[in-house]
Amino acid sequence: MARPQEFDRDQVLDAAIAVFRQHGFEGSSATALVTAMGIGRQSLYNSFGDKWQLYRDAMHRYATGEVEAHLAALRSGVRAIDGIQRFLQRVVETAQEMCLGVSSICEFGTSHADLLDIHERFGKVLNAALCERIRRAQADGDVSPDMKPDDAAAFLMSTIAGIRVSARAGTDPKILAAVARTALRGIR
Amino acid sequence: MARPQEFDRDQVLDAAIAVFRQHGFEGSSATALVTAMGIGRQSLYNSFGDKWQLYRDAMHRYATGEVEAHLAALRSGVRAIDGIQRFLQRVVETAQEMCLGVSSICEFGTSHADLLDIHERFGKVLNAALCERIRRAQADGDVSPDMKPDDAAAFLMSTIAGIRVSARAGTDPKILAAVARTALRGIR
DNA sequence: GGGGATTTGGAATGATCAGTCAATAATGTG
DNA sequence: CACATTATTGACTGATCATTCCAAATCCCC
Numbered sequence: 285m286a287r288p289q290e291f292d293r294d295q296v297l298d299a300a301i302a303v304f305r306q307h308g309f310e311g312s313s314a315t316a317l318v319t320a321m322g323i324g325r326q327s328l329y330n331s332f333g334d335k336w337q338l339y340r341d342a343m344h345r346y347a348t349g350e351v352e353a354h355l356a357a358l359r360s361g362v363r364a365i366d367g368i369q370r371f372l373q374r375v376v377e378t379a380q381e382m383c384l385g386v387s388s389i390c391e392f393g394t395s396h397a398d399l400l401d402i403h404e405r406f407g408k409v410l411n412a413a414l415c416e417r418i419r420r421a422q423a424d425g426d427v428s429p430d431m432k433p434d435d436a437a438a439f440l441m442s443t444i445a446g447i448r449v450s451a452r453a454g455t456d457p458k459i460l461a462a463v464a465r466t467a468l469r470g471i472r
Numbered sequence: 473m474a475r476p477q478e479f480d481r482d483q484v485l486d487a488a489i490a491v492f493r494q495h496g497f498e499g500s501s502a503t504a505l506v507t508a509m510g511i512g513r514q515s516l517y518n519s520f521g522d523k524w525q526l527y528r529d530a531m532h533r534y535a536t537g538e539v540e541a542h543l544a545a546l547r548s549g550v551r552a553i554d555g556i557q558r559f560l561q562r563v564v565e566t567a568q569e570m571c572l573g574v575s576s577i578c579e580f581g582t583s584h585a586d587l588l589d590i591h592e593r594f595g596k597v598l599n600a601a602l603c604e605r606i607r608r609a610q611a612d613g614d615v616s617p618d619m620k621p622d623d624a625a626a627f628l629m630s631t632i633a634g635i636r637v638s639a640r641a642g643t644d645p646k647i648l649a650a651v652a653r654t655a656l657r658g659i660r
Numbered sequence: 661g662g663g664g665a666t667t668t669g670g671a672a673t674g675a676t677c678a679g680t681c682a683a684t685a686a687t688g689t690g
Numbered sequence: 691c692a693c694a695t696t697a698t699t700g701a702c703t704g705a706t707c708a709t710t711c712c713a714a715a716t717c718c719c720c
Contacts, residue, residue: 289696289697308496308498308578308579310496310498310499311498311579313676313677313678314677314678314679315676315677315678323698324697324698324699324700325678325679325680325698325699325700326679326680326681326697326698326699326700327697327698327699328679329678329679329680330696330697330698331697334678334679335678335679382578382581386578386637387578389637389640389641390496390570390574390575390578390579390637390640391496391499391578391579393570393640393641393642394640394641394642400642403641407641431654432650434647435647435650435651435653435654436654438638438643438647438648438650438651439650439651439654439655441634441638442631442634442635442637442638442643442648442651443630443631443634444634445633445634445637445638446629446630446631446632446633446634446635446637447630447634449574449577449578449630449633449634449637450626450629450630450633452577452578452581452582453577453581453582453591453595454581454582454588455626455630459622459623459626460626460630462620462623462626462627463623463626463627463630465623466619466623466624466627466658466659467627467655467658468658469657469658469659470654470655470656470657470658471654471657477666477667501706501707501708502707502708502709503706503707503708511668512667512668512669512670513668513669513670513709513710514667514668514669514670514709514710514711515667515668515669517708517709517710518666518667518668519667522708522709523708523709
């Protein structure tokens with residue numbers, strides 16, 4: 285039949301993700317992307333369409349992995365509140381590299397339907413998991429019963445965005461850990 | 473002597489700020505800027521040097537006004553905790569437009585010394601004011617005494633960044649208000 | 661009111677941008 | 691082994707980028 289692709293799609297996508305995380309969409313040139321990805325220019329366009337579609341694909345892959353890691357952290361620990369604490373802790377630990385989701389939202393807001401769709405789809409999954417954990421923690425007596433799960437979930441989402449922006453601004457990880465602890469107090 | 477400048481520097485700078493807030497540095501073309509600013513192309517380069525210096529100047533002006541507004545909110549109200557609450561409330565109310573500081577940090581992190589300098593200078597002022605208010609609120613019995621003022625200040629800074637990113641992501645202002653309330657609980 | 665200084669707008673400039681083309685290389689099947 | 695099919699490579703394209711040049715317009719001071 286035909287010549288097979290020499291590179292692993294997910295692998296080069298990870299390289300693209302790394303570039304986009306650091307420089308954003310506008311700040312990442314096609315040349316910088318192909319260099320980091322280790323493929324030819326044409327291979328990029330053959331395999332991904334154009335720069336925007338590559339960005340969408342990168343975002344989708346990133347979101348998949350990120351949400352999965354969030355969920356794993358949330359489900360760890362014996363009590364629901366432990367999972368929530370580990371969820372925040374993991375964000376602190378990984379905050380040195382910029383989050384592609386936060387970067388994308390800051391760069392484009394809600395102005396691109398296809399991007400918005402990805403954010404909303406994954407956001408809903410994470411939000412649902414957070415609500416479930418919060419209700420469970422309330423049942424355990426670890427989260428204040430007069431806290432609305434949706435509000436608490438929104439607060440936690442906002443908190444992780446805040447931690448990531450703070451990290452990007454150069455805030456000491458020890459301070460970030462304190463921020464996470466303080467946030468947890470807010471829902472207790 | 474010479475022909476006077478036909479435009480008000482601060483006024484065109486405000487127009488530039490509006491463009492940068494919405495599209496970031498890379499996303500704002502010189503053409504888009506001069507159009508929004510209502511001046512000629514050459515006038516931009518005469519008055520501001522180049523696009524990057526314009527960005528720096530815009531950031532500086534924005535930070536000046538923003539910090540001033542933060543401080544005014546913090547100092548309002550009879551009790552210190554009221555000022556902190558109004559500070560958060562103001563952020564919620566103004567979060568529909570993207571914050572230039574958050575945008576800049578997400579786009580460039582700490583990679584540009586001149587930008588970092590602006591962020592740090594204004595950040596220190598705001599941080600100092602927050603610490604002072606927190607100590608005052610602790611003296612009033614409105615903030616937990618076992619809360620370290622520096623940690624609480626970092627938490628509040630992180631919180632406003634989170635609220636702004638959430639707003640940019642399309643979160644309902646009512647939810648943002650709930651986020652602010654929950655955050656306040658974290659330091660009580 | 662004239663002259664030196666400076667702003668201004670429009671037309672260039674070179675660089676870089678995203679994206680394409682055409683030729684070459686590599687594969688599986690007949 | 692040859693053909694059909696696809697991947698790869700590097701040169702190429704038109705558009706847009708930030709920035710500059712230049713000539714005209716405008717003003718203040720003498």
